[in-house]
Amino acid sequence: MAESFVLLDVADSLLGKLASYTYEEASQAYGVYEDLQGFKDTLSIVSGVLLDADHKKDQKHGLREWLKQIQNICYDAEDILDGFELQHKRNQVVKCGSTKMKVRHLFSSSNPLAFRLRMARKIKEIRGRLDKVVADGTKFGLASFDSGLIMQGREMTYPDVDASSVIGREIDKDEIIKLLMQPFPQRGDDGDQSICVISIVGIGGLGKTTLAKLIFNDKRMDDLFQLKMWVCVSDNFDIRQIIIKIINSATASFFTSASAPTSGLAYPENITNLDIVQLVSCMRQKLSGQKFLLVLDDVWNDDRAKWIELRDLIKVGPPGSKIVVTTRSKSIASMMGNVPSYVLEGLSPTDCLSLFVKWAFKEGKEENYPNLVEIGKEIVKKCQGVPLALRTLGSSLFSNFDLSKWEFVRDSEMWNLEQKEHDILPALKLSYDQMPSYLRQCFAYFSLYPKDHIFNTYVMCSLWIALGLVQSLNGSEKLEHVARNYIDELHSRSFLQDVDDFGSSCEFKIHDLIHDLALYVAREDFVAVDSHIQNIPPQARHLSVVENDSLDHYLFPKSKYLRSILFPIHGVGLASERVLDTWVSRYKYLRYLDLSDSSIKILPNSLTKLGHLRFLDLSRNDRIKRLPNSICKLLNLQVLLLSGCIELEELPKGIGKLISLRRLIVTTKQSTLPHDEFASLNHLQSLSFHDCDNLKLMFRQQLPSIEELHFESCGSLESLPLYIFPKLQTLFINDCQMLNMSLNNESPIQKLRMKYLMLMNYPGLLALPRWTVGIADTLETLLISDLPDLEMLPECLTTMFNLKRIYIHNCPQLLCLPSDMHHLTALEDLRIVDCPELCRKCLPQSGEYWPMISHIKGIFIEEPRGEAE
Incomplete structure (x- = not known):
């Protein structure tokens, strides 16, 4: 039952907050410690019961309603707990304010005594609600379970396969067999000959196990290896059990091989009673002296110490033995493999259609139904090359010739279709179930975006942080880094694709089937609003609006539960100030409010009622001239985005009161900024200025918290003293042609901590500024683009031993690379585009620079036009 599993994540997150030092200290200070402890104890019991609810997969209506009640209580409790944090920030602002402000605070409902009484009443009320619901739960016969006892696992696999039933994997099979047939001269860290490990990696349902079976049963493997063993590892990487499986598989291989005796021998006695020393001795005896192939199928273990322990135990016998690993995790594949991982891709469109037809029709019968085959071609597209998805949908239509049924499958999202135990969504959900709780919560938010959406790390990280899904384990690590x-972990688990990593940020997409999985686990809490939506469930917590004509005022729920409203599509925004007034008055617990691309002229003063708001996006609102000063009372606000507000005359007065602000993007007509206000923003890490045509000067006093600085199309900006940003890690400058690029050209050159430097669209720049010497020890990414007069790269480039990425675009006068480029051993990604002479010199094999850059893992050189003709 997906809702109980998601609810468990919500409950666990709430328990984490209750256990934190901040809430414990606050609860004692306000005299509600005992009540919160009682609530925490009851919630701990509920967590175990939720596991039982998921285990039983009970679909009774009463149980579903009971789960919804618990979920509502958890969310209400979180709102109450967040009230402590808001009160603490109010007290901070009051302490730094005037006497008049302090007197006003004393007689307001926010004074400590009034707040204490109100919070105590709310906590007692919510504890009573939870106690009652828990008591009601006994009628469902649920018991408390330990999470480790019911983790859903995959069934054990076996090596047998009917090769004739497999379509489209011949090339993949041959490529891996080539790797298996090659010698492996690499030596391990201990100097001994290391055993070759080849990892096959890809999302669930892609056919990794099937491919491994094809390889295992290929006759070339019988000629190459004296012994073949198949071990399904699955989620429990128990070394003792794996050794037993290896011994049993080795024994079975002996008795089924052509050279095995036909009589006089029997299988060995049961080995499960042997201790670990005896088991290791038995296994080594089986493997010793024989070149073997071992398949470790379906590996989930990411504990490197366990893997090394197992690897060292089986590293016996003559050279040439090989291990093939199948896994869904890129990090596990990298950890176990010692040759590049084989990333399994989807099937070709032709093979997809062949496989679908094979499962949807009896052999040859498809010729009688050309109209269904045409619909089938459209159905195949939604499977995006994944064999298990093709099998799932093909099987669901087998021998069903009803046109409406085929159209229903074609037009439905995968998550709306019936799924059997071994179909695609259950297979993918296994990957979801194996994720830690914090990732499961975050993953569901992908459902708010349309398919094929290009995600940005800034946007997703800000959303997760605003909704309290990101926690620092040690309390000191920045939430953005977490x-x-x-x-990165979702990428490692094969949930992301087409990842374009720029170091400081990255863009990515998710597979359509992964999107369907997100919809499946999100259920009614998450709703993407379009013109087809007839009503929004009253319990919805998160909404995204993906079409302009879907903004019916009466469509939105009257409940107070909404926590986020998004407009994820550029050009789609809010046109009605009346709807905004309704939202502000109704949804007082909003954490995330995206009003980008809206046509609002005046923001209501009532916006200050959103005391829990952490993210406010007003980007590309080209009618707003002023922001209400009252917006500075949003003390929880972490992100304020004003890019593209081209009519905004100035920033609101009192912006220094936004003591939680971590990221600010500004478009304004101001020529100078309120220095003292910005100096008060002690948590501000990322500061950006877009299309600020009148801005001439930056600040003069230090802003020690700033780590990221962006300037884009600020045509009047003249100077930028870097010394006032001692913690600066990212600098992005684009189309700021009045800017003196010497910046802080003092001598001696100041050491900086910069990791990411991006310079774009700057005619007249002949060389990068001298201050780049000061970042030689720390720079990881260098991006230069549209520098038509740039003639050389700095000499210090070849001393940048932490440099991982170099991107050079449209620098036609740049003719050469430094001669010591081969010293950059950390360099992983080199891209050179629209630099005709330099591209020619860097061409693979033929270019004169190729020998000194060929060691780089990822190289993209755009061959000059006409070169290949």
């Missing part, structure tokens, strides 16, 4: 690690 959230970025979440992105």
Whole structure:
């Protein structure tokens, strides 16, 4: 039951907050410690019960309603807990304010005594609600379970396969067999000959196990290896059990081989009672002296120590033995493999159609139904090359010749179709179930975006942080860094594709089937609003609006539960100030409000009622001239985006009160900025200026919290003293042609901590500024684009031993690379585009620079036009 699993994540997140030092200290200060502890104890019991609810897969209506009640209580409790944080910030602002402000605070409902009484009443009320719901839950016969006891696992696999039933994997099979037939001269860290490990990696349902079976049963493997073993590892990487499986598989291989005796021998006695020393001895005896092939299928273990322990135990016998690993995780594939991983792609369109037809029709019968085959071609597109999805949809239509049924499958999202135990969504959900709780919560938010959407790390990380889904384990790591690690982990688990990593940020997409999985687990809490939506469930928590004509005022729920409203499509925005007034008055617990591309002229003062708001996007609102000063009372606000607000005359007065602000993007007509206000923003990490045509000067006093600085189309900007940003890591400058690029050209050149430098659209720049010497020790990404007069790269480039990425675009006068480029051993990605002479010199094999750049893992050189003719 997906809702109980998602609810478990919500409950676990709430328990984490209750256990934190911040809430414990606040609860004691306000005299509600005992009540919160009682609520926490009851919630802990509920978490175990939720696991049982998921385990039983009970679909009774009463149980579903019971789960919804618990979910509502958890969300209400989180709103109450966040009230502590908001009160603390109000007190901070009051302490720094005037006497008049302090007197006003004393007589307001926010003063400590009034707040204490109100919070105590709310906590007692919510604890009573939870106690009652837990008592009601006994009628469903649920018990408390330990999470480790019911983790859903995949069934054990076996090596047998009917090769004739497999379509489209001949090339993949041959490529891996070539790798298996090659010698492996690499030595391990201990100096011994290391065993070759080849990893096959890809999303669930792609056919990794089937491919491994084809390889395992190929006759060339019988000639190459004296012993073949198949072990399904699955989610429990228990070394003892794996050794037992290896021994049993080796024994079975012996008795089924052509050279095995036909009589006089029996299978060995049961080995499960042997201790680990005896098992290791038995296994080594089986493997010793024989060149073997071992397939470790379906590996989920990411504990490197466990893998090395197993690898060292089986590293016996003559050279040439090989291990093939199948896994859904890129990081596991990299950890286990010692040759480049084989990333399995989807089937070709032709093979997809052949496989679908094979499962949808009896052999040859498709010729009688050309109209259904045409619909089938459209159905195949939604499977995006994944064999299990093709089998799932083909099987669901087998021997069904009703046109309406085929059209229903074609037009429905995958998650709306009936799924059997071994179909595509259950297979993909296994990957979801195996994720840690914090990733499962974050993953569901992909459902708010349309298919084929290009995601940006900034947007997704800001959304997760605003909704409280990102927690720092040690309390000191920045939430943005933690959230970025979440992105990297999802990528490692094959949930992301087409990832374009620029270092400081990246863009990516998700597979259509992964999007369907997100819809499946998100259920009614997450709704993408379009013209087809007839009503929005009252319990919806997160909405995205993907079509302008779907903004019916009466469509939106009257409940107070909404936490986020998004407009994820550029050009789609809010046109009605009346609808905005309704939202502000109704949804007082909003954390995330995206009003980008709207045509609002005046923001209501009532916006200050959104005390929980953490993210406000007003980008590309070209009618707004002023923001209400009251917006500065949003003390929880972490992100404020004003890019493209081309009529905005100035920033609101009192912006320094936004003490939680972490990211600010500004478009304004101002020529100078309020220095003192910005100096108060102690948590501001990312500051950007877009289309600020009148802005001439930056600040003069230090802004020690700034880590990212962006300037785009600021045509009047003249100077930028870098020394006032001592923690600066990212600098992006695009189309700021009045800017003196010497910046801080003092001597000696100041050491900086910059990791990412991007310079774009700057005619007249002959060489990069001297201050780049000061970032030689730290720079990881260098991007230069549209510098038509640039003639040389700095000499210090070849001393940048941490440099991972170099992107050079449209620098036609740049003719050469530094001669010591081969010293950049950390360089992983080199892209050179629209630099005719330099591209010619860097061409693979033939270019004169190729020998000194060929070691780089990822190289993209756009061959000059006419070169290949």
